[in-house]
Amino acid sequence: MRMRFVGVSAVLLTSSAWSTPVDDMRNGVDCTFALNESPYVISGSTTGSGTVPASPWTSLAKPAGSLNASVDIYALVPDLNLHATAFFTASASTSTTVKWTITAPGAIGQTVTFNYQGTDISVKISAITGELNLIAGSVSPEVDPTNSTVYRNVSLAPDTGANFLQVKGYLGGIVIFPVTFRIDPARYVGLAGNAPTTTISGKINLSDFVGDSTGRIATLTLTPSGGGSPETHYSILDAAGNYTLTTPLTGSVSLSAKVGHWLSGIYTVVQLGSSTTRDFTLENGDVDADDGVTVFDYLELSNAFDTNTGDGGYSDSADLDGDGSVTVFDYLILNSKFDTFGPIEQ
Ligand SMILES: [Ca+2]
Ligand SMILES: [Ca+2]
Numbered sequence: 001m002r003m004r005f006v007g008v009s010a011v012l013l014t015s016s017a018w019s020t021p022v023d024d025m026r027n028g029v030d031c032t033f034a035l036n037e038s039p040y041v042i043s044g045s046t047t048g049s050g051t052v053p054a055s056p057w058t059s060l061a062k063p064a065g066s067l068n069a070s071v072d073i074y075a076l077v078p079d080l081n082l083h084a085t086a087f088f089t090a091s092a093s094t095s096t097t098v099k100w101t102i103t104a105p106g107a108i109g110q111t112v113t114f115n116y117q118g119t120d121i122s123v124k125i126s127a128i129t130g131e132l133n134l135i136a137g138s139v140s141p142e143v144d145p146t147n148s149t150v151y152r153n154v155s156l157a158p159d160t161g162a163n164f165l166q167v168k169g170y171l172g173g174i175v176i177f178p179v180t181f182r183i184d185p186a187r188y189v190g191l192a193g194n195a196p197t198t199t200i201s202g203k204i205n206l207s208d209f210v211g212d213s214t215g216r217i218a219t220l221t222l223t224p225s226g227g228g229s230p231e232t233h234y235s236i237l238d239a240a241g242n243y244t245l246t247t248p249l250t251g252s253v254s255l256s257a258k259v260g261h262w263l264s265g266i267y268t269v270v271q272l273g274s275s276t277t278r279d280f281t282l283e284n285g286d287v288d289a290d291d292g293v294t295v296f297d298y299l300e301l302s303n304a305f306d307t308n309t310g311d312g313g314y315s316d317s318a319d320l321d322g323d324g325s326v327t328v329f330d331y332l333i334l335n336s337k338f339d340t341f342g343p344i345e346q
Contacts (some may be wrong), residue, residue, distance in 0.1 A: 022067070027250055031060040031069050031088070033076070033132075033183055046344035060088060065250070065273050067092065073128075077165060077181055082112045082125075086165075088132070102165060103128030112167070123169035123179075130165035132183060176243055186255045198272040200255065201244035204237060206262055208284040211322020213237045218259045220245055224268065224287045225252040247272065254344045261286050262294065264342035280346055284320050285337035292341040298332055302324065 027032075056078050060069035067090035073082050084107035088100040103219055107128045113120050159246060165181045216312035218239045222245075223230040235243035237259070247253075252271050255278055262282035287297040304315035309324040320330040 003186060020094040022098060023094050023250075025098070026065060031062050033058050033060065037038045041290075049334065061168055066090075066149065067098060067100075069100075073107060073165075076183075080112050080167065082107060082110060082205075084128075085109065086128075086130070094157050094225065096135055098132075100130075100132040100134075102128075102132070104128045107167075112184060114171070123167070124165055125169040128166070129168075130183065132163045134163075143295060153255045164209060179325075197246045197248050199246045199275045200270065201242065201275075202279040203261060203281065204241040204257055204285070205281040206241060206259060207282060207318065209322045210322050211319070215243045216259055218243045218257050220250055220268075220300040221258075222247055222253040222255045223256075257282065257313050258289075258291065261289060261320060263337070263340060263344055264291050265346045266343035278346070283337050283340060283342075283344060284333040285340070286342070287315075287318050287320070287334070290316065291343070293334060293337045301330060301334060 027272075029152065031247045056255070057305045058071060060071040062069040069088040071088070073080060073084050073086045074118050074123075076086060077271050084104045086102055086104040086107075088102055090100045092098050107125050109125065111122055111124045113122045161182045165183055166178055167181075198237050200220075204213075206213055206216075214237065218235045218237055220233045220243065221230050222233070231247060231249060233245040233247070235245055237243060243257070246254060248270050254266055254268050255270045256264050256266040257280045259282055262284055263283050265280040265337050267278050283293075285293040285297060287300040290296070300315065301320075303319045304313055304318035304326045307314040307326050309319075314326065318326045318330060
């Protein structure tokens with residue numbers, strides 16, 4: 001009977017993917033904002049105030065890994081009946097404070113018409129700006145009112161700064177006409193219920209091996225490039241040597257793989273954020289699995305020499321080529337890799 005690793009599946013997660021609300025927000029894919037019912041102010045030759053009906057919650061497209069976002073102004077403020085992309089550019093001054101500035105260069109020069117207290121007023125836009133100043137609170141599940149889905153949210157409270165979208169323009173060709181819409185509160189919508197993850201998969205080629213890789217356990221270690229705790233995964237290989245893992249880590253990491261009596265291999269930089277494939281070719285000869293081919297491996301191979309599968313002294317880890325016998329061919333493999341150490345760059 002050939003010795004095999006017992007198939008035990010285990011994933012050890014040693015590091016959190018999001019350490020601050022801002023990080024959590026950065027990792028998400030959408031933002032949702034509500035436009036509050038709010039007075040707008042008209043200055044210039046016209047004075048007075050009116051009320052813009054409350055808009056439904058509006059989702060902004062946000063690239064994963066970014067705090068920036070964009071949305072058609074029409075979705076943000078339907079009353080304007082204006083189509084132009086509003087860009088939300090964010091900066092985080094602390095781990096919980098985010099400021100977005102809003103610009104919409106495509107809106108400049110367009111004409112919009114407000115119904116102001118029963119009168120239609122046409123305004124040629126000369127400037128459109130906005131700002132959101134927010135304090136991100138702790139992570140908590142919340143219900144998105146637009147679709148009743150429970151999301152992993154960062155609660156956002158207005159900071160001391162103003163939260164607004166302001167349109168300036170010309171009424172009758174000369175009058176500056178600022179109209180301010182208050183945007184408050186904002187809500188971050190993450191991936192539903194789960195942390196963003198990256199799946200890494202690939203094939204581990206076991207060099208100088210004619211045996212069966214099925215059931216062998218690959219130890220895969222992700223180490224954040226910028227420091228932080230390594231994350232170790234164990235993947236049970238199939239007959240083709242395929243492995244897969246899913247990690248909540250973000251940014252760039254190194255990825256190493258070690259299997260039994262093969263030296264470890266490493267990719268020094270793997271950028272996380274989208275599913276990725278990394279194949280390994282691991283060198284044979286590390287009988288004692290200490291990640292180097294040394295005299296100690298010779299000693300272990302010698303102890304098992306001239307045994308076959310089922311013999312008392314047979315050692316699966318000394319049968320380097322996996323043919324069921326520990327022979328001179330296994331010695332030759334060890335000899336060819338003598339004084340070689342992992343991890344070997346892939
Ligand atoms: Ca060794
Ligand atoms: Ca052999």
